[in-house]
Amino acid sequence: MYVSVIANCDRTDRDREQLQRLTEAVYPADGSTAGAGGALSWSNTELSVVVREVADGEIAAHVGVLVRDCLHNGHPVRIGGIGGVKTDPDLRTRGLGRLAMTRGVEVLRDDLTAEFGxxxxxxxxxxxxxxxGWQDFRGELWVDQPNGRTRFTMNQVKVLSLRREVPVTGIIDLLGFPW
Ligand SMILES: CC(C)(COP(=O)(O)OP(=O)(O)OC[C@H]1O[C@@H](n2cnc3c(N)ncnc32)[C@H](O)[C@@H]1OP(=O)(O)O)[C@@H](O)C(=O)NCCC(=O)NCCS
Known part of the structure; x- marks a missing residue:
């Protein structure tokens, strides 16, 4: 397996085309697997972890990462975000998603010095x-949307300890769009 980390600004046209093909395979245009996220405004992640089965082959799995200074119970906390997690439907349950997630978590902890994911x-x-190893966050998650600050209730919220014990209760404010 070939795992690489690409900053969004360094993506080549080929990377972009491959990511587009992966997204279309995971979320076909017929809407059969579309999520409910279309109603919300989202942040793009900043770096992509991509997994290829051969060095110059198609992207088989992707995990996006970002870091943001947020608040937990009003105190500053540097949170590492994960988004855009997807594996080619033909290549699932072979460990590619796990591989991409493991590298993404390393980047968040070691390179981006995030306190928790x-x-x-x-x-x-x-x-x-x-x-x-991710845990359910049972507190409240607040995010920004174009019409103001709002509580995020659409999806489950999961957290992972990186550089400190992770809180599973309380109020987290992402101080921006969700990811
Ligand atoms: C979720 C997803 C990324 C998993 O990718 P994958 O490459 O198949 O995952 P892996 O093969 O690395 O799986 C790792 C482990 O998780 C398990 N697993 C995979 N998908 C799972 C799921 N949806 N629910 C529970 N367990 C799952 C695997 O069986 C494997 O278990 P093991 O440790 O006993 O071997 C993939 O199914 C996908 O792209 N789904 C559609 C998009 C999506 O829902 N993304 C997440 C949005 S938040």
């Missing part, structure tokens, strides 16, 4: 993150 996911993907 946070992601949101549908119920259908929750078990995948549970297997990777």
């Amino acid at each position: 946070l992601l949101v996911c549908p119920e259908s993907a929750s078990g995948f993150y549970d297997r990777l």
Whole structure:
């Protein structure tokens, strides 16, 4: 397996085309697997972890990461975000998603010095993150939207300890769009 980390600004046209093909395979235009996220405004992640089965092959799995200074119970906290997690439907349950997530978590902890990780996911993907050590956040998550600050209730919120014990209760404010 070939795992690389690409900053959004360094993506080549080929990377972009491959990511587009992966997204279309995971979320076909017929809407059969579309999430409910279309109603919200989202932040783009900043770096992509991509997994290829051969060095110059197609991107088989992707995890996006970002870091943001947020608040937990009013105190500053540097949160590492994960988004855009997807594996080619023909290549699932072979460990590619786990590989991409493991590298993404390393980048958040070691390169971006995030204190803990946070992601949101549908119920259908929750078990995948549970297997990777993520916990359910049982408190309140607040985010910005174009019409103001709002409580995020659409998806499950999962958190992972990186550089400090992760809180599973309280109020987290992402101080921006969700990811
Ligand atoms: C979720 C997803 C990324 C998993 O990718 P994958 O490459 O198949 O995952 P892996 O093969 O690395 O799986 C790692 C482990 O999680 C398990 N797993 C995979 N998907 C799972 C799911 N949806 N629910 C529970 N467990 C799951 C695997 O069986 C494997 O278990 P093991 O440790 O016993 O071997 C993939 O199914 C996908 O792209 N889904 C559609 C998009 C999506 O829902 N993304 C998440 C949005 S938040």
